[in-house]
Amino acid sequence: MNYPVWEVPIIGGAWVIGIIAIFHVMISQFAVGGGLYLAMAERKALKEGHRDWLPVIKQHSKFFLLLTAIFGTVSGVGIWFAIGLVQPEATSTLIHNFVFGWAIEWVFFLIELTSAAVYYYTWDRIPEKLHLKVGWVYAISSVCTLVIINGILTFMLTPGSTWLGIVGSGHESAYFWNAFFNPTYWPSLFLRVLVCTSLAGVWALVSFSRLDEEAYGEARTRMVKWSATWLAPSFILTPVFFAWYILMVPQENKHLLELGMSTIGSGAFTQVTRLGLVSIITTATISGVVYFFAFKYPKDFTFGHAVSIVFLALCATASTEYAREAVRKPYVIGSHMYSNSVRVSEIPAFNKNGYLTTSMWRPNGLDATPVAVGQIVFRGQCMSCHTLDGYRSMRRFLADRDEKAIGNILKMLREHKEDSPYRAYMPPLVGSDEEVAALQAYLMSLKSAGTPQGLAMK
Amino acid sequence: MSKIVDFMEERLPLTELAAFAKKKTVPLHRYAFWYYWGGISLLCFIVQVFTGILLLVYFKPGPDAYDSVRQITYDIHFGWLIRSAHAWSATLFLLSAFIHMFSVYFMKGYRKPRELGWWSGITLLLLGLLFGFSGYLLPMDELSFFATRVGLAIPDAIPVVGHAISNILRGGLEVSEITVQRFFALHVVVLPLLYLPIIGFHLYLVQLHGNALPPSEEEKPAIDRKSIAFFPNFVIKDLGMWLITLNVIALLASLFPQQLGKVADPLASAPAGIHPEWYFMSQFSTLKIVGKLIPGGLGEAAGITLFIVGLLLWILIPFYDVKKKGGLIAKRATYFGIFVVVVMLVTTILGYTAI
Numbered sequence: 005m006n007y008p009v010w011e012v013p014i015i016g017g018a019w020v021i022g023i024i025a026i027f028h029v030m031i032s033q034f035a036v037g038g039g040l041y042l043a044m045a046e047r048k049a050l051k052e053g054h055r056d057w058l059p060v061i062k063q064h065s066k067f068f069l070l071l072t073a074i075f076g077t078v079s080g081v082g083i084w085f086a087i088g089l090v091q092p093e094a095t096s097t098l099i100h101n102f103v104f105g106w107a108i109e110w111v112f113f114l115i116e117l118t119s120a121a122v123y124y125y126t127w128d129r130i131p132e133k134l135h136l137k138v139g140w141v142y143a144i145s146s147v148c149t150l151v152i153i154n155g156i157l158t159f160m161l162t163p164g165s166t167w168l169g170i171v172g173s174g175h176e177s178a179y180f181w182n183a184f185f186n187p188t189y190w191p192s193l194f195l196r197v198l199v200c201t202s203l204a205g206v207w208a209l210v211s212f213s214r215l216d217e218e219a220y221g222e223a224r225t226r227m228v229k230w231s232a233t234w235l236a237p238s239f240i241l242t243p244v245f246f247a248w249y250i251l252m253v254p255q256e257n258k259h260l261l262e263l264g265m266s267t268i269g270s271g272a273f274t275q276v277t278r279l280g281l282v283s284i285i286t287t288a289t290i291s292g293v294v295y296f297f298a299f300k301y302p303k304d305f306t307f308g309h310a311v312s313i314v315f316l317a318l319c320a321t322a323s324t325e326y327a328r329e330a331v332r333k334p335y336v337i338g339s340h341m342y343s344n345s346v347r348v349s350e351i352p353a354f355n356k357n358g359y360l361t362t363s364m365w366r367p368n369g370l371d372a373t374p375v376a377v378g379q380i381v382f383r384g385q386c387m388s389c390h391t392l393d394g395y396r397s398m399r400r401f402l403a404d405r406d407e408k409a410i411g412n413i414l415k416m417l418r419e420h421k422e423d424s425p426y427r428a429y430m431p432p433l434v435g436s437d438e439e440v441a442a443l444q445a446y447l448m449s450l451k452s453a454g455t456p457q458g459l460a461m462k
Numbered sequence: 463m464s465k466i467v468d469f470m471e472e473r474l475p476l477t478e479l480a481a482f483a484k485k486k487t488v489p490l491h492r493y494a495f496w497y498y499w500g501g502i503s504l505l506c507f508i509v510q511v512f513t514g515i516l517l518l519v520y521f522k523p524g525p526d527a528y529d530s531v532r533q534i535t536y537d538i539h540f541g542w543l544i545r546s547a548h549a550w551s552a553t554l555f556l557l558s559a560f561i562h563m564f565s566v567y568f569m570k571g572y573r574k575p576r577e578l579g580w581w582s583g584i585t586l587l588l589l590g591l592l593f594g595f596s597g598y599l600l601p602m603d604e605l606s607f608f609a610t611r612v613g614l615a616i617p618d619a620i621p622v623v624g625h626a627i628s629n630i631l632r633g634g635l636e637v638s639e640i641t642v643q644r645f646f647a648l649h650v651v652v653l654p655l656l657y658l659p660i661i662g663f664h665l666y667l668v669q670l671h672g673n674a675l676p677p678s679e680e681e682k683p684a685i686d687r688k689s690i691a692f693f694p695n696f697v698i699k700d701l702g703m704w705l706i707t708l709n710v711i712a713l714l715a716s717l718f719p720q721q722l723g724k725v726a727d728p729l730a731s732a733p734a735g736i737h738p739e740w741y742f743m744s745q746f747s748t749l750k751i752v753g754k755l756i757p758g759g760l761g762e763a764a765g766i767t768l769f770i771v772g773l774l775l776w777i778l779i780p781f782y783d784v785k786k787k788g789g790l791i792a793k794r795a796t797y798f799g800i801f802v803v804v805v806m807l808v809t810t811i812l813g814y815t816a817i
Contacts, residue, residue: 265539278716281543285712289705296698304695316709 006364007092009383014394017090017387022329024086026322028079030203033196033321035072035116036150037204039143041234042068042123045208046136048230056223062127064211069124071207073117090388093345094160094336101176101183102156109152115145150200154193155184161332162187162252168339172349191249198238198245199321205234206290206310206317209298213310225302232298239291254338257331259428279327286320333429342431344388351434359384359435378446381439385431392450402451410447414440486672486692491679496565498703499558500668505704506555507661509711510593513548514650521600523646525639528725531601535722546715552594554711556741559587567799570783570792571674577780579667582660584777589657594741596649602642604733607726611637613738616745619762620770636728680786735817744806745769747813776802 012020042065049057087095099106119142126135163171166182176183208231215224250258264277293313298305336343346354359381360366367376390396402410416424418440420432433440470476488497520538522530534541563583566572572580599610614637618628633640679687690696738746752765775798783795 274719278719281716282713285709285716289709292705293702297702301698312706319713 009387010089011383011387014391016389016391016395018389019395021083021086021090022326024079024082026325028076028083029325030318030321031072031076031079033200034203034207035076036146037200037202038068038072038207039146040201041204041208043136043139043143046139050132050136054223057227060212060215060220060223060227064208065124067211069120073120077117091336091345094341097337097341098156102180103177104180105152105156105184109149112145112148112152116142116149119145150196151193154196155189158188158192159183159186160336161338162254163338163340171340187252188249191245191252194245195242195249198242202235202238203317205231206313208234210310210314213305213307228298228302228305232294232302235291235294253331260331260333263428276327276330279323279330282323283320283327286316286323290316290320334431344385344431346385346431346434351432354434359439374442374445375449377439378442378444381435381443382446385433398447399450402447407448411444414444483693487689488673488692488696489675489679490688490690493569493676496569497673498700499562499565501700502703502707503555503558503562505707506551506558509551510548510555513544513551516544517548518650523643527600527639527642528602532722542719543715546719547711549720550714551711552597554707556590556594559590563587564799564803566674568796569674569676572780573783576667576671576674579664579671580780581777582664582667585660586657586664589653591741593649593653594739596645596653598739599642599645600649601722602726603723604726605723607637608732608736609738612736613742616742616749616766619749619766621763621767677792737813737817740810743813744809747809747816751809751812772802
């Protein structure tokens with residue numbers, strides 16, 4: 005525990021990251037797909053002589069610029085704030101491993117944002133061919149941002165055996181490419197590209213369905229139909245790449261997915277499966293709605309239809325990203341660091357010498373009552389997933405359990421045996437016997453009083 | 463392919479059907495949104511048939527009821543999902559049927575020549591409520607057991623024949639595995655046998671008479687009324703609604719799966735806050751309120767008589783509100799409808815706050 009702990013009531017820290025990230029993914033993936041869309045649409049309009057498309061594309065590029073350059077960037081920075089506060093250890097690992105990756109990512113961001121602005125403000129001001137080239141600069145630089153960030157995101161689920169073999173040796177950065185092109189890199193990249201082009205189509209539908217039927221007539225119908233075809237690649241290829249992705253996910257993570265098929269148990273056991281189902285049904289519905297409403301009957305396609313599709317796309321993005329995060333349980337960096345920032349390699353020392361021995365946040369002297377010590381252990385090891393009264397509430401969990409039952413659960417979590425039902429999604433409990441006893445005392449104090457005794461009073 | 467079409471055409475009135483579908487239109491106006499709710503409840507019913515058959519594969523009525531539902535929920539692959547979809551779709555089925563009924567009522571869709579549609583529709587809704595009531599007991603967990611025990615207080619309060627009816631339903635004086643067996647027979651054999659022909663008749667009537675126009679549209683000269691073709695335009699929109707409904711059911715079933723409580727123990731005391739499902743809440747809480755005003759058996763009888771009278775008035779409304787230009791009578795019928803909605807909502811809310 006080298007960093008302070010950020011306590012977020014009710015929703016918990018993980019959801020702070022989650023809410024910002026889902027919003028960001030929705031926009032940034034549109035930014036990648038939308039760049040390709042703008043360039044391809046402009047090219048098609050110039051090549052096939054659809055001059056009436058150009059003002060429509062210009063209008064769409066304004067909306068695009070506003071959405072990606074403002075909301076996309078703000079939410080992107082928001083993720084950094086959130087992960088830095090909620091998961092400082094993991095964030096530090098990512099920064100140290102991927103210094104070069106982050107640097108190049110920001111170079112691409114700069115090119116992307118600049119070219120987006122240049123693209124919009126030079127409509128009708130520079131030669132058409134040059135303008136199209138600016139569009140391609142934007143499209144390529146934004147695809148590059150995905151190519152880079154995808155390596156870091158997939159690393160967190162599957163760091164790969166080479167990196168796991170040398171981690172802690174101080175030579176991690178020498179194995180940058182092994183960590184970057186990790187087992188799930190390629191299937192994930194292809195899946196995300198498909199999502200990006202689909203989102204480009206979805207947002208284009210929003211833009212074009214708002215066009216006035218009288219004024220644009222034929223152009224509106226043709227652009228709605230053409231935008232609908234942007235979802236076609238993902239209708240066909242998503243199942244293939246998804247199967248590839250699942251194949252590369254380690255068995256222990258896949259176990260979480262299988263758990264939810266046979267049982268609902270208590271909520272947490274089966275979240276991944278249930279979210280997966282939501283993702284499948286919403287994606288399938290988007291396919292159906294886009295095909296029938298936008299592709300088959302583009303003339304009757306309304307703004308209301310388009311907004312419904314965006315809403316479905318938001319549901320699909322949210323559930324997929326949530327499931328992807330949840331499937332990594334119990335780790336934040338696969339097989340290396342648990343979701344409560346405890347490194348696998350640190351466990352023997354923690355169990356031998358105590359979890360708080362090297363911590364900067366341990367109560368001293370008279371303050372070190374068992375409840376106060378237990379609260380610190382709780383904040384370090386439990387609070388990254390549990391809240392007191394809201395999401396995965398501890399008080400609700402403890403309500404119908406007595407001291408013995410709580411002791412048994414802590415024992416089970418500490419032993420972390422192969423057949424333990426918690427093993428699939430919870431880290432082991434680490435620390436000395438006194439610390440575990442202190443945690444138990446703190447949990448009991450949660451049951452009895454609204455405000456726990458100890459440090460919370462200060 | 464064309465040979466198959468020819469074969470069919472010689473033996474079935476396909477050409478007439480196609481001509482009918484081509485000619486048929488659906489009115490388009492500001493209240494047209496309410497036309498979709500009958501279709502939504504139909505979809506929910508279809509989902510019920512489909513998921514119900516799947517549950518039937520593993521469900522065992524009688525003494526093994528709880529254990530077989532436990533197996534469906536915790537052991538069988540996606541059993542929990544099918545069960546949750548069945549439960550959520552039941553709720554949406556009744557909800558959309560209620561909305562459909564009230565929208566027909568306020569659009570005066572029960573007037574000549576659509577009286578038979580009105581009556582068959584009410585019959586379908588009442589059967590739907592029985593479906594819900596009989597299905598709710600089948601898992602035989604603590605909640606369904608005590609809720610059924612409480613819910614049987616409603617037929618029990620019917621004067622003269624009430625005790626006999628509830629005893630026949632229960633198969634004795636107490637809710638037991640015999641009750642599960644009876645409710646099961648009712649739920650999967652008796653009710654579907656009654657329901658399917660009536661729903662066929664109901665749909666036939668809709669095709670025969672077309673969609674009813676609300677009075678505000680009827681006043682307009684025919685040339686000002688807008689309509690869209692039934693096929694493909696309305697069908698596409700209807701299918702769109704079905705898709706939305708299917709998504710809602712899937713989302714609810716995945717995110718809020720149906721839980722299974724402890725096994726029912728008739729000797730244990732009822733857990734706190736036992737109450738019937740939401741679609742019986744209004745009746746349940748009216749009985750309680752009337753019971754408080756008039757204590758004893760008389761109060762119960764008064765409460766149940768109140769519903770029966772109300773239901774009769776509701777059924778007979780096509781005889782009262784007859785004329786196209788109804789004036790005061792038409793207004794009174796509308797006020798009665800508003801009164802019924804308000805009473806149902808208020809008693810339901812009171813029922814939930816009293817828990």
